[in-house]
Amino acid sequence: MIKVSRDVSELKEDIYIIEIMKGLGVTIGHMFKNMFDLSKLPVIDYPNQEKGIPEGYRGKHRLTQRENGDPKCVACMMCATACPADCIHIEAAETSNNAIEKYPNRFDIDLLECVFCGMCVEACPVDAIRMDSGIYSMVDFNRRDFVVTKNELLAIKPQLESTKALDIRHPMQKYK
Amino acid sequence: MDLLDFGIIFARAIFVIVFCLTMVPVLIWLERKGAALIQDRIGPNRTSIGFLRLGGLIQIIADAVKIFFKEDVTPGTVHKFYFYLAPFIAGFVSLSTFAVIPFADNLKIGGKLVHMQVLNIDAGLLYFFAIVSLSVYSVVLAGWSSNSKFPLLGGIRASAQMISYEIPMGLSVIGLMMIYGSPHLNDMVQRQGELLWGFLPRWNVFLQPVAAMIFIICAFAETNRNPFDLAEGESELVGGFHTEYSSMKFGLFFMAEYISMVVSSGFIVTLFFGGWQIPFLTTELLTNYAKPIIQISLVLASLISFYICTNLYTYHKVHKNRWKDSRDYEGLIFSVITGIASIIMLVVLVLMSYIDLPTWLPPVFTLLAQVASFVIKVFLMCWVFVWVRWTLPRFRYDQLMNLGWKSLLPLALLNIFVTGAVILFLG
Numbered sequence: 001m002i003k004v005s006r007d008v009s010e011l012k013e014d015i016y017i018i019e020i021m022k023g024l025g026v027t028i029g030h031m032f033k034n035m036f037d038l039s040k041l042p043v044i045d046y047p048n049q050e051k052g053i054p055e056g057y058r059g060k061h062r063l064t065q066r067e068n069g070d071p072k073c074v075a076c077m078m079c080a081t082a083c084p085a086d087c088i089h090i091e092a093a094e095t096s097n098n099a100i101e102k103y104p105n106r107f108d109i110d111l112l113e114c115v116f117c118g119m120c121v122e123a124c125p126v127d128a129i130r131m132d133s134g135i136y137s138m139v140d141f142n143r144r145d146f147v148v149t150k151n152e153l154l155a156i157k158p159q160l161e162s163t164k165a166l167d168i169r170h171p172m173q174k175y176k
Numbered sequence: 177m178d179l180l181d182f183g184i185i186f187a188r189a190i191f192v193i194v195f196c197l198t199m200v201p202v203l204i205w206l207e208r209k210g211a212a213l214i215q216d217r218i219g220p221n222r223t224s225i226g227f228l229r230l231g232g233l234i235q236i237i238a239d240a241v242k243i244f245f246k247e248d249v250t251p252g253t254v255h256k257f258y259f260y261l262a263p264f265i266a267g268f269v270s271l272s273t274f275a276v277i278p279f280a281d282n283l284k285i286g287g288k289l290v291h292m293q294v295l296n297i298d299a300g301l302l303y304f305f306a307i308v309s310l311s312v313y314s315v316v317l318a319g320w321s322s323n324s325k326f327p328l329l330g331g332i333r334a335s336a337q338m339i340s341y342e343i344p345m346g347l348s349v350i351g352l353m354m355i356y357g358s359p360h361l362n363d364m365v366q367r368q369g370e371l372l373w374g375f376l377p378r379w380n381v382f383l384q385p386v387a388a389m390i391f392i393i394c395a396f397a398e399t400n401r402n403p404f405d406l407a408e409g410e411s412e413l414v415g416g417f418h419t420e421y422s423s424m425k426f427g428l429f430f431m432a433e434y435i436s437m438v439v440s441s442g443f444i445v446t447l448f449f450g451g452w453q454i455p456f457l458t459t460e461l462l463t464n465y466a467k468p469i470i471q472i473s474l475v476l477a478s479l480i481s482f483y484i485c486t487n488l489y490t491y492h493k494v495h496k497n498r499w500k501d502s503r504d505y506e507g508l509i510f511s512v513i514t515g516i517a518s519i520i521m522l523v524v525l526v527l528m529s530y531i532d533l534p535t536w537l538p539p540v541f542t543l544l545a546q547v548a549s550f551v552i553k554v555f556l557m558c559w560v561f562v563w564v565r566w567t568l569p570r571f572r573y574d575q576l577m578n579l580g581w582k583s584l585l586p587l588a589l590l591n592i593f594v595t596g597a598v599i600l601f602l603g
């Protein structure tokens with residue numbers, strides 16, 4: 001039989017009471033500390049104050065634009081092919097601009113099916129689709145409203161510098 | 177029996193029921209806020225009626241409304257009668273146990289002795305054990321009649337747990353009965369008003385610390401609360417015995433849990449922490465020196481009220497533009513109210529020194545003071561329930577049984593022998 005040595009005496013733990021008292025001491029300590037000073041809590045006042053999200057976070061998609069406001073997308077279908085959830089629906093149309101030949105007439109993403117894997121961003125050869133909008137809370141009353149269209153995607157702006165992640169960590173984490 | 181007698185009985189019963197039922201939302205609030213503070217969170221604080229937030233108490237109203245209007249689903253395969261009966265047993269048992277707890281000293285009105293407990297019976301403690309042991313029926317019936325695996329497992333666990341913890345619980349109070357020679361609760365509380373060695377209130381927790389510990393542990397097990405909530409065990413058994421319940425039938429179980437928390441706290445306080453006794457202030461003292469005591473408590477209340485007033489005002493100043501609606505003024509409004517209250521108390525204090533108290537006031541004041549003392553003690557004991565719940569993890573089933581049968585039971589027996597020996601030698 002292998003004996004594993006423990007650095008606490010077993011009897012002391014088996015009596016329960018001492019250890020329980022210690023535990024109760026820890027929790028009541030937290031409570032008293034927090035009761036008199038709520039401002040030090042590692043929490044944010046969520047809808048009033050947003051935490052922001054770190055760079056590289058995959059939020060709601062957006063379509064990038066050319067200088068004249070047209071979408072950069074050339075309707076090559078790379079993203080729709082790469083998408084594992086099969087939730088990008090593109091309708092290509094011909095354009096007078098001979099350099100690109102095609103543009104998306106429709107570009108719909110069903111956010112309810114999307115798994116936010118970022119494959120579409122990886123696949124795009126012209127950097128037309130990005131997920132750097134910083135929008136993480138997508139709420140609606142209707143399933144149909146979760147299908148975002150080309151114009152909506154074009155209108156979304158990238159996340160601003162000022163809203164980038166606040167440093168809100170648990171006090172314990174800061175020592176790591 | 178004339179009309180007055182009926183009125184008194186009625187009033188006592190109403191008081192007890194209203195007290196228990198109003199404690200439920202307060203305790204839910206206490207639990208949520210306590211849990212939040214212990215876990216470094218803030219807890220519910222946004223729901224409001226107009227400007228009223230009351231630090232999250234309004235959230236409880238929202239919850240209650242929600243639970244009332246939820247769809248009440250009764251699964252097709254349940255045993256209907258027992259399925260409906262179980263939550264009622266839970267509610268009934270937890271409400272009716274409170275009947276024997278005295279919440280103030282006997283009051284003399286016009287030569288009539290009024291007992292401040294709903295049921296003034298000699299077998300107070302026995303009544304408690306008789307009724308409390310019925311509560312296992314609610315859990316077992318709910319578990320069995322649901323006709324589903326998880327509730328059944330929860331019900332089985334709960335019945336084993338409750339039956340095994342009732343034994344050390346019953347044995348732990350035998351020491352008390354040996355000391356007082358009666359299971360009448362008011363007698364016990366009256367005797368706890370004396371002093372031990374001249375400075376310590378003669379509370380039973382000092383006379384019978386082991387019994388107190390065992391009783392409190394068993395009370396946790398009887399109310400099915402953490403660390404003994406194996407009946408629910410949501411991480412293993414979905415929701416335990418109430419998995420199949422919804423809407424207000426679930427709400428009744430939920431309420432019953434909190435009411436039985438109040439009742440257990442009431443019993444712990446009555447048996448071990450002096451019940452309605454205010455330490456160092458006996459009933460005679462309170463009645464005879466009513467005037468100075470009222471004056472001192474007015475001064476204290478006024479100071480506390482003023483402190484709250486200033487605190488709320490600073491709170492209002494810091495959080496002026498937090499919500500951008502009427503909720504911003506809550507702190508200000510309450511700070512004004514508490515400020516006015518503290519001034520009114522001071523005015524009453526000054527007026528009091530000019531007039532003599534009417535003769536009916538001292539007994540009534542005594543009654544109110546003792547009820548307040550009892551309620552405060554119960555509240556603190558309920559806080560212990562909450563505190564323990566958010567500190568300790570759940571016991572494993574075998575640990576639970578080991579603790580009950582191998583530790584608590586021998587300890588309770590030992591306590592009886594030691595108490596007997598001490599009584600024998602000290603006379």
Ligand code: SF4
Binds near residue numbers: 084115116118
């Ligand atoms: S993030 Fe993934 S799932 Fe969503 S649209 Fe892009 S490729 Fe499809």
Ligand code: SF4
Binds near residue numbers: 076077078124128129
């Ligand atoms: S977004 Fe990029 S990958 Fe997708 S169709 Fe347009 S150009 Fe092709």
